[in-house]
Amino acid sequence: MTSLFDPGPSEVGVTDAGGGDPGPLPVEVVRSARRVKTVSARIVDGVIRVRIPAWMSPADEERWVRDIVARIERSRRCGRIDLARRAAELADRYDLPRPDAITWSERQRLRWGSCTPATGEIRISTRLAGVPGWVLDHVIVHELAHLVEPDHSPAFHRLVARYPLTERAIGYLQALTDQPVLGAEPPAA
Numbered sequence: 688m689t690s691l692f693d694p695g696p697s698e699v700g701v702t703d704a705g706g707g708d709p710g711p712l713p714v715e716v717v718r719s720a721r722r723v724k725t726v727s728a729r730i731v732d733g734v735i736r737v738r739i740p741a742w743m744s745p746a747d748e749e750r751w752v753r754d755i756v757a758r759i760e761r762s763r764r765c766g767r768i769d770l771a772r773r774a775a776e777l778a779d780r781y782d783l784p785r786p787d788a789i790t791w792s793e794r795q796r797l798r799w800g801s802c803t804p805a806t807g808e809i810r811i812s813t814r815l816a817g818v819p820g821w822v823l824d825h826v827i828v829h830e831l832a833h834l835v836e837p838d839h840s841p842a843f844h845r846l847v848a849r850y851p852l853t854e855r856a857i858g859y860l861q862a863l864t865d866q867p868v869l870g871a872e873p874p875a876a
């Protein structure tokens with residue numbers, strides 16, 4: 688059913704310039720009289736306005752609205768986190784390389800983060816925008832360590848262990864993974 692989803696830029700990349708955490712926005716659902724085929728949403732006057740095709744069943748409406756609102760709220764939370772600055776500070780603190788680029792990824796469905804050592808690029812799952820900062824930092828350190836050691840070797844684990852909350856963060860993410868609503872998620876890769 689993903690073909691219903693029009694992944695246009697108007698739906699994602701919503702950043703909150705207001706600062707602070709004002710909490711979730713109210714949601715308004717509009718059944719479009721026009722022959723729209725896709726579900727779309729944007730923020731209008733502080734309200735997430737979701738447009739759905741008129742023919743959509745209530746069950747589909749519930750699922751699609753929930754998904755797109757969750758996506759927008761993830762995006763708003765991501766916009767409040769300066770990932771590049773955070774990664775640079777962690778790299779300096781734990782004597783690891785700074786990444787050439789670090790970005791949020793909505794497509795990281797199976798991993799918390801990923802790293803391409805050849806290009807120095809790190810991607811962090813947008814699902815982590817809602818976890819405590821010390822858990823996010825663990826995933827960033829994990830990926831920074833991959834810039835030095837691509838494999839999960841003993842040398843890699845020694846680098847990761849420089850972050851003192853590693854074990855606690857792994858436990859936190861494992862508990863998150865075990866929640867049925869999120870499905871099976873392997874740990875940071």
Ligand SMILES: [Zn+2]
Pocket residue numbers: 829833839875876
């Ligand atoms: Zn890994």
